[in-house]
């Protein structure tokens with residue numbers, strides 16, 4: 001009697017632990033969704049719904065930045081000081097810029113000047 005109750009309780013306990021484990025894993029996966037911390041190799045700015053994402057990107061000097069246009073409309077990513085400029089990126093297309101000038105460079109879309117962002121170029 002008592003042994004069957006305690007073994008049932010043990011099984012219920014294990015099941016609860018397993019559930020908690022799954023929930024914890026799922027939660028971690030979700031919260032780690034922002035891929036902003038890509039250092040060194042390549043960074044990406046996505047243009048979607050007439051917005052740059054991330055609007056504020058930090059890169060190392062000389063870093064290549066891939067600019068992906070997920071809209072159907074054409075966009076550009078053009079530095080206010082013209083230190084980088086993708087030119088027209090057709091809908092669903094992508095281009096690459098190299099951020100060479102240190103400091104904060106504000107940029108915008110030449111076609112839609114209300115689309116703005118900043119690339120921060122800083123050495124480590």
Ligand SMILES: [Cu+2]
Nearest residue numbers: 075109111112
């Ligand atoms: Cu645009």
